[in-house]
Every structure is written in C-alpha cells, then in structure tokens.
Amino acid sequence: MLSETLNNVNTYAPKSRMELIDYAFEHKKILIAVNAEKILHATNESRAIINRNLGYPDGIGAVWALHKKGHKSVVKIPGCELWLDVVKQHFKDKSFYLVGGKQEVIETTVNKLQSEFEGITICNYRNGYLKTDAEEIDLIADIVKLKPDVIFVAMGSPKQELLMERIQQHHKAVYQGLGGSFDVYTGNVKRAPYWWVKNNLEWAYRLVSQPSRIKRQIHLLRFIVNLHLNRY
Known part of the structure; x- marks a missing residue:
C-alpha cells in the first residue's frame, strides 16, 4: 500500500x-x-x-x-467507522480486547457488540482511567495472557497511541486508537x-x-x- x-x-x-x-x-x-x-x-x-x-x-x-x-x-x-469494519470482517475468527471510556460506556459498548455480533470473542475490557503504573502493568499482563488479535484503545491522542506502543512491545496484534468512538457507538455523543x-x-x-x-x-x-x- x-x-x-x-x-x-x-x-x-x-x-x-x-x-x-x-x-x-x-x-x-x-x-x-x-x-x-x-x-x-x-x-x-x-x-x-x-x-x-x-x-x-x-x-x-x-x-x-x-x-x-x-x-x-x-x-x-473515519476511525469511528473503521473499528466497526474490523469487527464486522473478523468477529467470527479473531478475538478482541477493549480499553477506554467511562465504566458505564465500556460496559454498554461490550453489551452492544455482543448483541450485534453474535459469537464475538471479547477476551476482556476495562475503562480508560489508568491511574497508576501498577494498573498499566496489570493491563499489559492480562493482554499478554489472553493474546487478543485486536486491541481497541479509546483514550484520546497522544495518550492512547503511547499506551498502544507500550503494550505492543509485549504483545503483537492489530491496534487502533479510537478517541471518543465508544461514546458515539453507544449514543452518548451524537455524530x-x-x-x-x-x-x-x-x-x-x-x-x-x-x-x-x-x-x-x-x-x-x-x-x-x-x-x-x-x-x-
């Protein structure tokens, strides 16, 4: 390309x-x-x-x-569409890990994905408020353990990109930074x-x-x- x-x-x-x-x-x-x-x-x-x-x-x-x-x-x-294209194309053969948003937003996002894409494998998820180094270490350890194929991080730039690069050093996968896409997907923000x-x-x-x-x-x-x- x-x-x-x-x-x-x-x-x-x-x-x-x-x-x-x-x-x-x-x-x-x-x-x-x-x-x-x-x-x-x-x-x-x-x-x-x-x-x-x-x-x-x-x-x-x-x-x-x-x-x-x-x-x-x-x-x-548009990034807010691309991540869903990734899901649509690969929800039957790839696994996903989601990071970002408020707790209620990430939970609603996961529930909606599971409803719209029956059989999707979401290894785990967590909100975007990583307050300590220990929380980031735990997140990376969980990703390394579960080995998801795709990791979506919605935290805003450049925070999300820097986090994805740190995780990628330990686990190779497809990553996408999503900014406020979970809020758009769940209807909290109108596009x-x-x-x-x-x-x-x-x-x-x-x-x-x-x-x-x-x-x-x-x-x-x-x-x-x-x-x-x-x-x-």
Missing part, C-alpha cells in the same frame, strides 16, 4: 477500507487517524508517533492532500447526520452545532490555503 508524507507526517493512501484492514493484520500495525489538524499542527513527537505506525486518512483534509499528491483513488476512512457525512461536511455540522469550535475550524482554512500553495 502506497504512502505519502504530508508536512512530514507519513500517511497511507488506501483505495478501500478492506485494503487498509488487511494490511494492518498482515503487518500487525497500530492504526492512527490522520486529519488536517494533525497534519497542520504536527510536532516532532506527534510526527514520530504516526510515522512509527500506520497513519490513515480519517479526515477529508488528509484525503484532499493525498489527492493533490497524485493518489486519486484514496478514500476517507453528524448521514447527509453531512456523505458530503464530507461533518466538520461544518460540528461548527453549526458548536459555534465555539470556530477557532479550530479556522485551522482547516489555513490547511486548505497551504495545500493550494503546495506547502505539503
């Missing part, structure tokens, strides 16, 4: 979700969402984290940048309606719904200007 550097952030250019998923399983990768904000505001630390792993185009800004680099067939793959998502206007819906986001959305405009000036 081809990749491109965008502001020195290595971003893969999958032609389909299945291509990305298959590549992640073949190489036991950590999947990290890349969007315009992460490209525009990349730091040495954030670049290094993404470049060590498998950055994919989660936002339309990253897709536009890849298109401009010549990858015309690349598709946008943009389908029309807005389909037309790549999810960012606009969030702005309409939360005008306070205007400062963040101005960065998207800066990104577009830089893109047209060939600065990536």
Whole structure:
C-alpha cells in the first residue's frame, strides 16, 4: 500500500477500507487517524508517533492532500467507522480486547457488540482511567495472557497511541486508537447526520452545532490555503 508524507507526517493512501484492514493484520500495525489538524499542527513527537505506525486518512483534509499528491483513488476512512469494519470482517475468527471510556460506556459498548455480533470473542475490557503504573502493568499482563488479535484503545491522542506502543512491545496484534468512538457507538455523543457525512461536511455540522469550535475550524482554512500553495 502506497504512502505519502504530508508536512512530514507519513500517511497511507488506501483505495478501500478492506485494503487498509488487511494490511494492518498482515503487518500487525497500530492504526492512527490522520486529519488536517494533525497534519497542520504536527510536532516532532506527534510526527514520530504516526510515522512509527500506520497513519490513515480519517479526515477529508488528509484525503484532499493525498489527492493533490497524485493518489486519486484514496478514500476517507473515519476511525469511528473503521473499528466497526474490523469487527464486522473478523468477529467470527479473531478475538478482541477493549480499553477506554467511562465504566458505564465500556460496559454498554461490550453489551452492544455482543448483541450485534453474535459469537464475538471479547477476551476482556476495562475503562480508560489508568491511574497508576501498577494498573498499566496489570493491563499489559492480562493482554499478554489472553493474546487478543485486536486491541481497541479509546483514550484520546497522544495518550492512547503511547499506551498502544507500550503494550505492543509485549504483545503483537492489530491496534487502533479510537478517541471518543465508544461514546458515539453507544449514543452518548451524537455524530453528524448521514447527509453531512456523505458530503464530507461533518466538520461544518460540528461548527453549526458548536459555534465555539470556530477557532479550530479556522485551522482547516489555513490547511486548505497551504495545500493550494503546495506547502505539503
């Protein structure tokens, strides 16, 4: 699968979700969402984290940048959908471990997955509040013992990526950082309606719904200007 550097952030250019998923399983990768904000505001630390792993185009800004680099067939793959694609494709033949969210959110997530995907193997799960080194050590030991094929971590960046890298040192698997995806899945956070998502206007819906986001959305405009000036 081809990749491109965008502001020195290595971003893969999958032609389909299945291509990305298959590549992640073949190489036991950590999947990290890349969007315009992460490209525009990349730091040495954030670049290094993404470049060590498998950055994919989660936002339309990253897709536009890849298109401009010549990858015309690349598709946008929202992380809040990708993890469920992984489940749909592999719930019958792979095992899963979930970390993240509040206790009631992770419990609801697990119950909903077990209801929607009959026979799914969820080795274990826990909330995202790791308060001590001992709790992290226990988590890693449990993962090493149970050997899940897929590990989802929903704790926000870069905390979730750094945790996944530490776990991966002890257990090779497919990992994906999910941010607030468990909240979206369980209905605690409302995602943009389908029309807005389909037309790549999810960012606009969030702005309409939360005008306070205007400062963040101005960065998207800066990104577009830089893109047209060939600065990536």
